[in-house]
Amino acid sequence: xxxxxxxxxxxxxxxxxxxxxxxxxxxxxxxxxxxxxxxxxxxxxxxxxxxxxxxxxxxxxxxxxxxxxxxxxxxxxxxxxxxxxxxxxxxxxxxxxxxxxxxxxxxxxxxxxxxxxxxxxxxxxxxxxxxxxxxxxxxxxxxxxxxxxxxxxxxxxxxxxxxxxxxxxxxxxxxxxxxxxxxxxxxxxxxxxxxxxxxxxxxxxxxxxxxxxxxxxxxxxxxxxxxxxxxxxxxxxxxxxxxxxxxxxxxxxxxxxxxxxxxxxxxxxxxxxxxxxxxxxxxxxxxxxxxxxxxxxxxxxxxxxxxxxxxxxxxxxxxxxxxxxxxxxxxxxxxxxxxxxxxxxxxxxxxxxxxxxxxxxxxxxxxxxxxxxxxxxxxxxxxxxxxxxxxxxxxxxxxxxxxxxxxxxxxxxxxxxxxxxxxxxxxxxxxxxxxxxxxxxxxxxxxxxxxxxxxxxxxxxxxxxxxxxxxxxxxxxxxxxxxx
Amino acid sequence: xxxxxxxxxxxxxxxxxxxxxxxxxxxxxxxxxxxxxxxxxxxxxxxxxxxxxxxxxxxxxxxxxxxxxxxxxxxxxxxxxxxxxxxxxxxxxxxxxxxxxxxxxxxxxxxxxxxxxxxxxxxxxxxxxxxxxxxxxxxxxxxxxxxxxxxxxxxxxxxxxxxxxxxxxxxxxxxxxxxxxxxxxxxxxxxxxxxxxxxxxxxxxxxxxxxxxxxxxxxxxxxxxxxxxxxxxxxxxxxxxxxxxxxxxxxxxxxxxxxxxxxxxxxxxxxxxxxxxxxxxxxxxxxxxxxxxxxxxxxxxxxxxxxxxxxxxxxxxxxxxxxxxxxxxxxxxxxxxxxxxxxxxxxxxxxxxxxxxxxxxxxxxxxxxxxxxxxxxxxxxxxxxxxxxxxxxxxxxxxxxxxxxxxxxxxxxxxxxxxxxxxxxxxxxxxxxxxxxxxxxxxxxxxxxxxxxxxxxxxxxxxxxxxxxxxxxxxxxxxxxxxx
Numbered sequence: 001x002x003x004x005x006x007x008x009x010x011x012x013x014x015x016x017x018x019x020x021x022x023x024x025x026x027x028x029x030x031x032x033x034x035x036x037x038x039x040x041x042x043x044x045x046x047x048x049x050x051x052x053x054x055x056x057x058x059x060x061x062x063x064x065x066x067x068x069x070x071x072x073x074x075x076x077x078x079x080x081x082x083x084x085x086x087x088x089x090x091x092x093x094x095x096x097x098x099x100x101x102x103x104x105x106x107x108x109x110x111x112x113x114x115x116x117x118x119x120x121x122x123x124x125x126x127x128x129x130x131x132x133x134x135x136x137x138x139x140x141x142x143x144x145x146x147x148x149x150x151x152x153x154x155x156x157x158x159x160x161x162x163x164x165x166x167x168x169x170x171x172x173x174x175x176x177x178x179x180x181x182x183x184x185x186x187x188x189x190x191x192x193x194x195x196x197x198x199x200x201x202x203x204x205x206x207x208x209x210x211x212x213x214x215x216x217x218x219x220x221x222x223x224x225x226x227x228x229x230x231x232x233x234x235x236x237x238x239x240x241x242x243x244x245x246x247x248x249x250x251x252x253x254x255x256x257x258x259x260x261x262x263x264x265x266x267x268x269x270x271x272x273x274x275x276x277x278x279x280x281x282x283x284x285x286x287x288x289x290x291x292x293x294x295x296x297x298x299x300x301x302x303x304x305x306x307x308x309x310x311x312x313x314x315x316x317x318x319x320x321x322x323x324x325x326x327x328x329x330x331x332x333x334x335x336x337x338x339x340x341x342x343x344x345x346x347x348x349x350x351x352x353x354x355x356x357x358x359x360x361x362x363x364x365x366x367x368x369x370x371x372x373x374x375x376x377x378x379x380x381x382x383x384x385x386x387x388x389x390x391x392x393x394x395x396x397x398x399x400x401x402x403x404x405x406x407x408x409x410x411x412x413x414x415x416x417x418x419x420x421x422x423x424x425x426x427x428x429x430x431x432x433x434x435x436x437x438x439x440x441x442x443x444x445x446x447x448x449x450x451x452x453x454x455x456x457x458x459x460x461x462x463x464x465x466x467x468x469x470x471x472x473x474x475x476x477x478x479x480x481x482x483x484x
Numbered sequence: 485x486x487x488x489x490x491x492x493x494x495x496x497x498x499x500x501x502x503x504x505x506x507x508x509x510x511x512x513x514x515x516x517x518x519x520x521x522x523x524x525x526x527x528x529x530x531x532x533x534x535x536x537x538x539x540x541x542x543x544x545x546x547x548x549x550x551x552x553x554x555x556x557x558x559x560x561x562x563x564x565x566x567x568x569x570x571x572x573x574x575x576x577x578x579x580x581x582x583x584x585x586x587x588x589x590x591x592x593x594x595x596x597x598x599x600x601x602x603x604x605x606x607x608x609x610x611x612x613x614x615x616x617x618x619x620x621x622x623x624x625x626x627x628x629x630x631x632x633x634x635x636x637x638x639x640x641x642x643x644x645x646x647x648x649x650x651x652x653x654x655x656x657x658x659x660x661x662x663x664x665x666x667x668x669x670x671x672x673x674x675x676x677x678x679x680x681x682x683x684x685x686x687x688x689x690x691x692x693x694x695x696x697x698x699x700x701x702x703x704x705x706x707x708x709x710x711x712x713x714x715x716x717x718x719x720x721x722x723x724x725x726x727x728x729x730x731x732x733x734x735x736x737x738x739x740x741x742x743x744x745x746x747x748x749x750x751x752x753x754x755x756x757x758x759x760x761x762x763x764x765x766x767x768x769x770x771x772x773x774x775x776x777x778x779x780x781x782x783x784x785x786x787x788x789x790x791x792x793x794x795x796x797x798x799x800x801x802x803x804x805x806x807x808x809x810x811x812x813x814x815x816x817x818x819x820x821x822x823x824x825x826x827x828x829x830x831x832x833x834x835x836x837x838x839x840x841x842x843x844x845x846x847x848x849x850x851x852x853x854x855x856x857x858x859x860x861x862x863x864x865x866x867x868x869x870x871x872x873x874x875x876x877x878x879x880x881x882x883x884x885x886x887x888x889x890x891x892x893x894x895x896x897x898x899x900x901x902x903x904x905x906x907x908x909x910x911x912x913x914x915x916x917x918x919x920x921x922x923x924x925x926x927x928x929x930x931x932x933x934x935x936x937x938x939x940x941x942x943x944x945x946x947x948x949x950x951x952x953x954x955x956x957x958x959x960x961x962x963x964x965x966x967x968x
Contacts, residue, residue, distance in 0.1 A: 128748050129855035129886075151752065171697040182695050184704070185669060200948055204922075204941040209853045210885045211666050212922040213655040213708050214929055214940050215967055216949045220668070220704025224697050241754040264612050268635065270725040270791070272756065307754070310798050318792075369693045371613035401694045402613075438688075438696040445698055456698050457688040464684055464956070465700045471955045472948070483699055 026110055027067045031088060035070050035112065038080045043071040043118070054095055054105065054113045058160070060364050060410070060418075061103030061447050066093055066113035073118050075191065075199065075233045082231060083197030085112050091477050092195065094227040096136060096166030101365055102446025104170065104226050108481035114231060117163065122146055123234060130239040131188060131208045136165035136232060143237075152239040155180035158442065159348050165190075165232040171224025173442040175347070178267075178400030179274045179306070180240060182442070184223050189236035192222055192229070195473050200230065208236050221468070226444050227479035229472045243274070243306030247316055248340040250303070251323050252296035252330040256280070257376040259299045262326040263399045264372055269322065271315050275304035276400040277347055280383065283354065283394035283407075290353030291346035296330045301399070302347050304340075347396075351407060354394040358409040361392075366425050368432035369403035369441030378431055382406055389424045391417075403441030426452070445483045453483070510594055511551045515572060519554050519596065522564045527555040527602070538579055538589065538597045542644070544848050544894065544902075545587030545931050550577055550597035557602050559675065559683065559717045566715060567681030569596050575961050576679065578711040580620060580650030585849055586930025588654065588710050592965035598715060601647065606630055607718060614723045615672060615692045620649035620716060627721075636723040639664035642926065643832050649674075649716040655708025657926040659831070662751075662884030663758045663790070664724060666926070668707050673720035676706055676713070679957050684714065692720050705952070710928050711963035713956045727758070727790030731800055732824040734787070735807050736780035736814040740764070741860040743783045746810040747883045748856055753806065755799050759788035760884040761831055764867070767838065767878035767891075774837030775830035780814045785883070786831050788824075831880075838878040838891040845876075845893040850909050852916035853887035853925030862915055866890055873908045875901075887925030910936070929967045937967070 027046070036044045045051070046068045055065030067090075072078045085092045091111025098105060107113060120137030127150055134143060141161045144153050158167060158174035166172075168190060173182035180186070188210070189203040201207065202218035222229060253259040256278075263276055279287065279300045287293055301323075305315045320331060334340045346353070355363050370378055379395065386393045386406070397404025406428060408421050429439035429452045439445075439452040454462050466484055469476070511530070520528045529535070530552045539549030551574075556562045569576045575595025582589060591597060604621025611634055618627060625645045628637050642651060642658035650656075652674060657666035664670070672694070673687040685691065686702035706713060737743040740762075747760055763771065763784045771777055785807075789799045804815060818824045830837070839847050854862055863879065870877045870890070881888025890912060892905050913923035913936045923929075923936040938946050946968070953960070953968055 126855060126857065128857035130751070131855065171701075173695055173697075177695065181669070184695075184701065185665070194944070194948075198944045198947075200944045201942060202945070204945055206920050207922065207940070208855055208920050209922050209925070210856070211657055211661065211668075211853060211887065211925055213657075213851075213924045213926050214922045214933070215708075215937055215945070216713075216952055217655075217668065217704045217708055218941075218945065218948060220701045220707075223704075224699075224701055229700075241752050243754060267614070268725050270727060308798060308802075311795055314792060314794050367697075369695060371610060371615065371692050372694070373610065373612035403695065433688075436690050436692050438691065438693050438698045440697045441693070441695055442697050449698070453699055456691070457702075458685060460678070460682050460684045461686070461688055461699070461702065463682075464678075464702060467955045468700055468952065471951045 027090070031090070032068060034084055035068060035081065038084065039070050039072050039077050043073070045069045054115065055107055057098050057100035057103060057105050059101045059103050059448070060362055061106050064106040064108050066107035067110045069113045069115055071115045071118045075193065078114065078193045078231055078233050079197040079199060081112070081114055082193050082195055086195045086197070086475065086477055089475060089477065091480050092231070093479050094169065094231045096163035097139060097161065099160035099162045100170060100446065101443045102448045104444060104446040104479070104482055106447060108447070116165065116231070116233070119233065126208065127152060129208060131236055132239055133234055133236045134164050135234055136163055139163050140167065147239065151242050153242050154237055155240050156183055156186055164237060165235050168223050168235050169225065169227050169232055170444045171442065173398070173401070175275045175277055175398060177398060178276055179272055184220065186238045187219055187223050187235055188238055190219055190222050190232050191234035193231040193233050195230065195475070195478050224444065226446065226483050228469060228483050229478060244308045245312050246304060246306055246340060247312050248302070248304045248334040248343050249316070250295055250300055250332045250343060251328045252298040252300050253326070253328050254298070256299050256379045258327045259301055260372065260375045260399060262301065262323045262328055265322045265326065266319055267400060269318055271318050272307070273303060273319070273400065274306040275302065277302040278397045278399035278404065279350070280379070280395035283350060283396050286353040286357050286394055287346045287350060290356050291349055293346050302343060350394065350396045354407040354409060357394070358392055360411070361409040362412050364408045364410055364421055364425065365443070366406045366428050367403070367440045367443040368428055368437055369401060370432050370435045370437030372402040374435040374437065375399065375402055378435055379404065381431055382428055385424060385427060389420050391420060391424055401441065402437070430455070447482060450483065511574070515574070516552060518568055519552060519565065522568065523554050523556050523561050527557070529553045538582070538599065539591055541582050541584035541587060541589050543585045543587050543932070544846055545590050548590040548592050550591035551594045553597045553599055555599045555602045559677065562598065562677045562715055562717050563681040563683060565596070565598055566677050566679055570679045570681065570959065570961055573959065573961065575964050576715070577963050578653065578715045580647035581623060581645065583644035583646045584654060584930065585927045586932045588928060588930040588963070588966055590931060592931070600649065600715070600717070603717065610692065611636060613692060615720055616723055617718055617720045618648050619718055620647055623647050624651065631723065635726050637726050638670070638721055639724050640667055640670055648721060649719050652707050652719050653709065653711050653716055654928045655926065657882070657885070659759045659761055659882060661882060662760055663756060668704065670722045671703055671707050671719055672722055674703055674706050674716050675718035677715040677717050679714065679959070679962050708928065710930060710967050712953060712967050713962060728792045729796050730788060730790055730824060731796050732786070732788045732818040732827050733800070734779055734784055734816045734827060735812045736782040736784050737810070737812050738782070740783050740863045742810045742812065743785055744856065744859045744883060746785065746807050746812055749806045749810065750803055751884060753802055755802050756791070757787060757803070757884065758790040759786065761786040762881045762883035762888065763834070764879035767834060767880050770837040770841050770878055771830045771834060774840050775833055777830050786827060834878065834880045835891060838893060841878070842876055842893040844895070846896050848892045848894055848905055848909065849927070850890045850912050851887070851924045851927040852912055852921055853885060854916050854919045854921030856886040858919040858921065859883065859886055862919055863888065865915055866912060869908060869911060873904050875904060875908055885925065886921070914939070931966060934967065
């Protein structure tokens with residue numbers, strides 16, 4: 001197991017909590033005892049297997065285990081852990097469900113991984129105010145199960161059953177964002193433990209208003225900060241009423257351009273589409289095989305509409321007119337829950353359907369997002385690049401937001417192919433930047449896109465971000481090596 | 485004309501651009517010449533009348549004029565002005581249309597007012613991408629006039645024809661926000677001149693994607709920063725399709741509770757209401773007189789719906805059912821443009837209707853926002869407080885967001901009444917804070933709510949905001965004395 005060598009001194013302070021025995025024992029016995037004193041012995045582990053489990057997420061980034069894993073049970077413990085680590089110069093890595101895709105939990109400089117999943121209470125539900133307060137161990141699905149009989153739901157859906165605070169940390173979004181927004185739009189307040197151990201409520205303690213103009217938008221600053229500014233220990237989220245009815249649909253297009261044009265026209269017609277997902281013909285073929293669908297092997301849109309029965313009928317009719325006008329065909333409307341679930345299960349299993357194209361291979365997902373008018377050209381370029389780089393990849397995307405993923409299949413035993421994948425992904429990121437886009441629509445910068453961030457935000461943007469990081473984390477110990 | 489005395493040294497640096505001759509001439513002749521060298525002589529004024537015009541907004545905050553006013557014509561000039569002022573330790577106050585309500589433009593420490601209204605070009609319109617880039621002199625109405633024939637509009641509507649960059653600086657919202665969001669939700673990118681003169685693009689230069697997870701959300705940080713972190717010199721905004729049809733309505737309620745309950749039920753039923761405004765019976769009476777309406781003198785809702793003809797019919801029917809169920813009556817639906825305009829003109833003239841209740845008086849508006857379930861109690865308390873403090877006031881609010889304004893009428897010649905108004909407003913702010921709310925939903929902190937901000941965000945919140953301010957504006961020269 002590879003642990004990066006770490007200089008004895010880091011940033012402004014030396015790493016006093018570390019002894020020089022190397023490998024697993026880099027934390028001094030006294031420091032591990034201090035961790036146990038905070039959370040209790042059963043909630044601290046330095047076992048290799050546990051540390052390895054916490055050294056990677058679902059991406060291909062190399063496992064880089066922390067030196068210890070701790071499971072606090074309440075925010076007071078998180079505060080004490082942060083103060084303890086910070087006082088000793090030990091890196092702190094927040095950990096949720098480990099479902100990230102950019103290596104955000106890799107302990108590149110070792111340190112203490114703070115696994116927040118044992119704090120999993122729903123603290124407060126205010127149905128009339130459409131708000132809920134959750135601890136970091138509450139996942140998206142757990143919350144929606146809890147809300148099921150109350151006519152409310154939390155719509156942000158990145159696919160994985162991620163923890164909601166982890167989703168806030170990453171700035172996640174997903175298939176419903178075209179209508180309901182991303183985490184940036186749906187977090188009302190965050191409780192954050194700062195590196196010093198101080199507790200910050202980004203919108204003020206106990207606040208759960210829908211809007212405010214009071215001072216700097218700290219909530220917005222911490223959403224998407226990827227654990228590099230503090231540990232999110234509670235989130236106040238905005239809930240939405242469950243739609244009265246839902247219809248899903250698929251349709252095929254002669255070209256990528258026709259599918260994107262249809263999307264633009266649907267948005268221009270103010271059809272309040274809830275989901276509008278693009279799959280290229282390779283992806284569609286893979287989904288057909290993996291999920292036993294029989295859709296056309298062509299550029300395809302998966303759509304979903306939410307509303308009253310009457311509103312849905314009109315939305316569906318308008319959409320069908322627009323799609324037909326743009327040369328779409330093979331409509332298939334699914335109204336029954338079972339049929340809809342099958343369609344969206346197929347869409348959400350796109351990752352596994354892609355993996356099944358090359359058994360034994362691993363997947364790597366790109367995540368660019370461009371202004372929607374530039375989607376056709378970048379999609380066509382991407383498909384040409386796949387061929388030029390001799391890579392197998394599928395394309396699936398949240399086309400209403402201009403965000404798409406190219407899922408590349410890589411033989412983990414082939415370092416040369418891995419290099420090609422990395423080069424391809426970097427080129428795709430640069431193509432998006434050239435089209436006024438971003439290198440990451442929803443996965444975050446993490447480890448994998450740090451080289452692209454300066455090209456995206458420019459020198460002054462980087463300097464401003466570095467200044468903010470240095471202000472809130474002067475020792476650079478919060479999830480070090482990520483984002484900047 | 486009162487100019488505050490200012491110490492010779494401020495913050496870390498002495499105020500080198502100032503000479504000791506007092507009054508109008510606090511800026512040295514050499515410094516004024518340097519300003520003229522940047523923007524040209526006709527674009528600099530130190531005339532008392534001009535400085536006075538720029539020393540106040542539409543609020544009752546005392547006029548505090550800057551020492552000079554400059555009108556840059558492009559961003560390069562803004563950069564040079566900022567660097568010049570900052571280098572000489574002179575405060576910088578950005579100025580848009582001057583329609584703010586919290587004294588955000590008062591030059592409490594003198595300095596140079598940078599009036600950005602001569603930069604008024606629409607730089608780039610991308611209809612397919614639903615985005616536009618505007619300079620700071622472009623107002624809300626000017627943009628919507630420009631967009632009129634393109635099927636697009638910018639919905640954030642604070643009432644005043646404010647500049648869009650000024651609205652971004654204040655974090656404005658208004659009547660449409662229940663459906664379309666606030667400025668926080670509709671700004672995609674900002675060009676900001678930092679105090680050093682450096683140009684920051686908050687989402688990266690030229691970027692206009694709909695969502696991103698790339699680094700810290702600097703756009704969110706600068707929206708609502710009230711000119712205290714930098715000068716906004718361009719904004720990339722999210723546009724929306726013009727609704728196919730619109731219906732407005734009014735209806736009366738027996739109680740405040742019935743009006744708020746109706747609002748909650750309409751939101752729970754997922755009726756996509758575009759505007760839902762509350763007027764108390766005093767406000768309604770004033771509007772009837774001022775705008776020649778004949779609505780019931782009772783707690784009232786003004787509503788607006790956007791959608792297709794068919795969708796509207798259903799929305800209106802559902803709403804009517806809900807309202808009737810809650811005891812509402814005297815429905816009046818307005819479908820024709822002229823009738824709708826008359827209704828909404830009456831709503832937007834609420835300020836003047838209130839002023840007409842006590843001719844010769846001035847108005848002062850509170851701006852609290854609470855979780856919607858707490859609205860009835862705070863509204864009832866507020867009406868009781870008005871009586872207890874012997875004040876005349878009307879109440880109008882964006883009830884779908886939990887945000888309302890109490891417009892107080894004050895005799896400017898009566899200092900004792902003015903003190904009562906201030907005490908009332910502060911008490912109302914504290915009531916909102918006690919109900920998990922905010923002291924300002926959309927007007928900003930400015931000068932008037934600085935004493936409430938620490939109570940709202942707590943000590944750690946204040947410290948975090950101060951750290952960010954100190955990092956980005958180490959000399960404290962950007963719109964000093966505001967927010968913090």
